[in-house]
Amino acid sequence: MSRKLIxxxxxxxxxxxxxxxxxxxxxxxxxxxxxxxxLLYVMLSSSWNILGGYTGQTNLGHAAFFGLGSxxxxxxxxxxxxxxxxxxxxGFVAVVLALLIGFPAFRLRGVYFAIGxxxxxxxxxxxxxxxxxxxxxxxxxxxxxxxxLPRYYLFLGLAVLIVxxxxxxxxxxxxxxMMAVREEEDAAESLGISALRHKLLALCASAFLAGLTGxxxxxxxxxxxxQFPFAPVWTFDAMMMAxxxxxxxxxxxxxxxxxxxxxxELLALKLVEFHLIIFGILFILVVLFLxxxxxxxxxxxRKALARQLxxxxxxxxx
Amino acid sequence: MLEIRELDAGYSDLQAxxxxxxxxxxxxxVALVGPNGAGKTTTLRVISGLLKxxxxxxxxxxxxxxxxxxxxxxxxxxxxxxxxxxxxxxMSVHENLELGAFPAKARRVRAQSLKWVYEMxxxxxxxxxxxxxxxxxxxxxxxxxxxxxxxxxxxLMLDEPSFGLAPLxxxxxxxxxxxxxxxxxxxxxxxxxxxxxLELARRGYVIENGRTAGEGTCDNLMDFECVRSAxxx
Amino acid sequence: xxxxxxxxxxxxxxxxxxxxLAAVGLxxxxxxxxxxxxxxxxxxxxxxxxxxxxFTLLGVDPFLSFPSTILFLVIIGVVLYKVLxxxxxxxxEELKIRNTLLIGFGLSxxxxxxxxxxxxxxxxxxxxxxxxxxxxLLGVRLPIVRLASLGIxxxxxxxxxxxxxxxxxxxxxxxxxxxxxxxxxxxxxxxKVYLLSxxxxxxxxxxxxxxxxxGYSIEPSMGLxxxxxxxxxxxxxxxxxxxxxxxxGIVLGVTESAASYLIPGGGTYREVVGLVLFVLVLILRPxxxxxxxxx
Numbered sequence: 095m096s097r098k099l100i101x102x103x104x105x106x107x108x109x110x111x112x113x114x115x116x117x118x119x120x121x122x123x124x125x126x127x128x129x130x131x132x133l134l135y136v137m138l139s140s141s142w143n144i145l146g147g148y149t150g151q152t153n154l155g156h157a158a159f160f161g162l163g164s165x166x167x168x169x170x171x172x173x174x175x176x177x178x179x180x181x182x183x184x185g186f187v188a189v190v191l192a193l194l195i196g197f198p199a200f201r202l203r204g205v206y207f208a209i210g211x212x213x214x215x216x217x218x219x220x221x222x223x224x225x226x227x228x229x230x231x232x233x234x235x236x237x238x239x240x241x242x243l244p245r246y247y248l249f250l251g252l253a254v255l256i257v258x259x260x261x262x263x264x265x266x267x268x269x270x271x272m273m274a275v276r277e278e279e280d281a282a283e284s285l286g287i288s289a290l291r292h293k294l295l296a297l298c299a300s301a302f303l304a305g306l307t308g309x310x311x312x313x314x315x316x317x318x319x320x321q322f323p324f325a326p327v328w329t330f331d332a333m334m335m336a337x338x339x340x341x342x343x344x345x346x347x348x349x350x351x352x353x354x355x356x357x358x359e360l361l362a363l364k365l366v367e368f369h370l371i372i373f374g375i376l377f378i379l380v381v382l383f384l385x386x387x388x389x390x391x392x393x394x395x396r397k398a399l400a401r402q403l404x405x406x407x408x409x410x411x412x
Numbered sequence: 413m414l415e416i417r418e419l420d421a422g423y424s425d426l427q428a429x430x431x432x433x434x435x436x437x438x439x440x441x442v443a444l445v446g447p448n449g450a451g452k453t454t455t456l457r458v459i460s461g462l463l464k465x466x467x468x469x470x471x472x473x474x475x476x477x478x479x480x481x482x483x484x485x486x487x488x489x490x491x492x493x494x495x496x497x498x499x500x501x502x503m504s505v506h507e508n509l510e511l512g513a514f515p516a517k518a519r520r521v522r523a524q525s526l527k528w529v530y531e532m533x534x535x536x537x538x539x540x541x542x543x544x545x546x547x548x549x550x551x552x553x554x555x556x557x558x559x560x561x562x563x564x565x566x567x568l569m570l571d572e573p574s575f576g577l578a579p580l581x582x583x584x585x586x587x588x589x590x591x592x593x594x595x596x597x598x599x600x601x602x603x604x605x606x607x608x609x610l611e612l613a614r615r616g617y618v619i620e621n622g623r624t625a626g627e628g629t630c631d632n633l634m635d636f637e638c639v640r641s642a643x644x645x
Numbered sequence: 646x647x648x649x650x651x652x653x654x655x656x657x658x659x660x661x662x663x664x665x666l667a668a669v670g671l672x673x674x675x676x677x678x679x680x681x682x683x684x685x686x687x688x689x690x691x692x693x694x695x696x697x698x699x700f701t702l703l704g705v706d707p708f709l710s711f712p713s714t715i716l717f718l719v720i721i722g723v724v725l726y727k728v729l730x731x732x733x734x735x736x737x738e739e740l741k742i743r744n745t746l747l748i749g750f751g752l753s754x755x756x757x758x759x760x761x762x763x764x765x766x767x768x769x770x771x772x773x774x775x776x777x778x779x780x781x782l783l784g785v786r787l788p789i790v791r792l793a794s795l796g797i798x799x800x801x802x803x804x805x806x807x808x809x810x811x812x813x814x815x816x817x818x819x820x821x822x823x824x825x826x827x828x829x830x831x832x833x834x835x836x837k838v839y840l841l842s843x844x845x846x847x848x849x850x851x852x853x854x855x856x857x858x859x860g861y862s863i864e865p866s867m868g869l870x871x872x873x874x875x876x877x878x879x880x881x882x883x884x885x886x887x888x889x890x891x892x893x894g895i896v897l898g899v900t901e902s903a904a905s906y907l908i909p910g911g912g913t914y915r916e917v918v919g920l921v922l923f924v925l926v927l928i929l930r931p932x933x934x935x936x937x938x939x940x
Contacts, residue, residue: 152743202928205746213877214920216920330754333750337747368762371754374751374753374754374755377750377751377754381747382732460829481835486830486831494826494827498827501823503816514833559831560831563831
């Protein structure tokens, strides 16, 4: 194993240990809730990134999977199903939706796919709001036994799972195919890579993981309107985080999610909603000037530094 | 009048021209010939400003055209008839011609220019209010040429005007080009139909694989394999 | 008997006119420049707030403050074009559309939250002395303000149509849409055409916004709602036909009204009808009802 890899794995283990011990060390509920929010966004953004960043299909209806997963999980869990099964069910329902809309949706290329999925997401959002307008509240016994800690670990575990799955997928042959489809769909087809198959697979993976995220969301919140997780803002936030961090990378969504929550918290006291304006500006700047997001910016900085170092080293000693 | 030196140009990562050089004197009718895909159209596009050269220079009447946008180059006096004519099919013949006089200088003499063009192409006058999309191939080419003339260019560049036209039509168009030249418009003619091109032009350049392979009068050009085979073939 | 159905129909037509106006604005931008500005709805919203401010701060009647609203939006349009969108001109079409879509999103986020700060989340509207007036024709109630809006929308679109068909500049714009290279080598300044089209589209959004603020209401999150309407109608009507797009707007308005009338508890499904129609058209007939077949 190369030194780089060992260092990387070590850092990863340290990070996970830190996250796992966080609530034990800091018995602060508000920090734990904040961490959960970051993890939620990491999960949502990473799952979006599989289809949007790696396969190049801008899905503007991602919230539909999130919402469906949360809906299914909530209903099942409240009616007595064990949590694990409810979560899985949430993921599977999302995949069913993905398959249903995948075939017709992928007949649309490029931007038409984007606005088509936008419309589909809206359809679900409005429909759920009509069919289930009442707030979903936890029954008394669940309320009584509500504990924050297990929920934090659920989020942590799922986040690790999602990032892990994304990572494995991306480095596999499938991942290579997906990226080929993103770069040059027609060329990929001519090489025997079935664009439709790869897009569908990416969509299903994206949907399943978003569904799980939704399930975690349903498990976490005490009371919320079933329509809420279907709201388009979830898609847009996830997408922007991926872009700002760097689409098409594993770390990108994580960095983006962290950045979003941190900025939001920093500005929350004085300038409410201002963090969204800043986010919007940053997003535009990334699209215009830095398509690889923070990850690319970091790479460029490192390159520039490396070059500087080299030029110092090659200078004759005084 | 027009001088191109050591022009390099290309599309994204693909270089298409390597050090192309040519000259056109005022009043001349110069031909640019060469096999398919050699870079003739690319050269014209660089002159017109549709494509930016990566190195080399294009000078027109002493001015460097390098950084100018296409519409400025038209104002300076160069018009191009694109490959295939490319008329605005949704508009009438008359509207197409009117639009041709877009530059301010040309707009002032629009009425006279229209008269001139209609005199030269009576067929167009007949079909004045017809939608350009309904014209035949030859008529469209006439319209495209007429439209370019409306800008009162000093230099008119034509990209394959005979392409896809019936032989009778081709002859007509070529006669028109000679007439236009006779009336004082300098012409740079790109043609795959080498025989036709060399009949009109007294001087020509051969472009092969993105490079100027040679220049000369009709007789010298016969030395080139591609020219010869096209002529005889 | 006829009463409620006819009433519903009329309301559908009246709101549909505004859908059409908004859509033509978007179509103007997208058709010429291929920029998909999804912040179109937010620009519409700004038009509404501009007339709201003119009314509440300066006491100017919204129909009279049109010139200032339009000027305001024109300035914003020029700034947005020069700062953001002009960088996208050279890109290949697919990338152009996708990048402007993304920029539009960022922009809509910024504008939405700016509106939230400046005007709070409350619904706003312009209520003039005559806001409640209506004429009743054959048992159908026609609010004066919405009738006037229909009239204004028609006038604007007719003016735009004539501009594009009859004026030299308008023809230059049409030429650029048809074949921008041919237009460029004829001396047409493509950048100016793009800028003009963009600004026209934004101005139309502003006008629509003013009409919405008078006849309905405005609030910071209305952007997405109206962008979707404009998108739906633009796709329904097909690119390249102003009147076709306008009719598409009417069709959407009437369909929504009909649906809300026919489907039990249907008022809440208005939105869905339009969206489902949109998706169907996208998949089955992407050139819209009136557009020319592209692919």
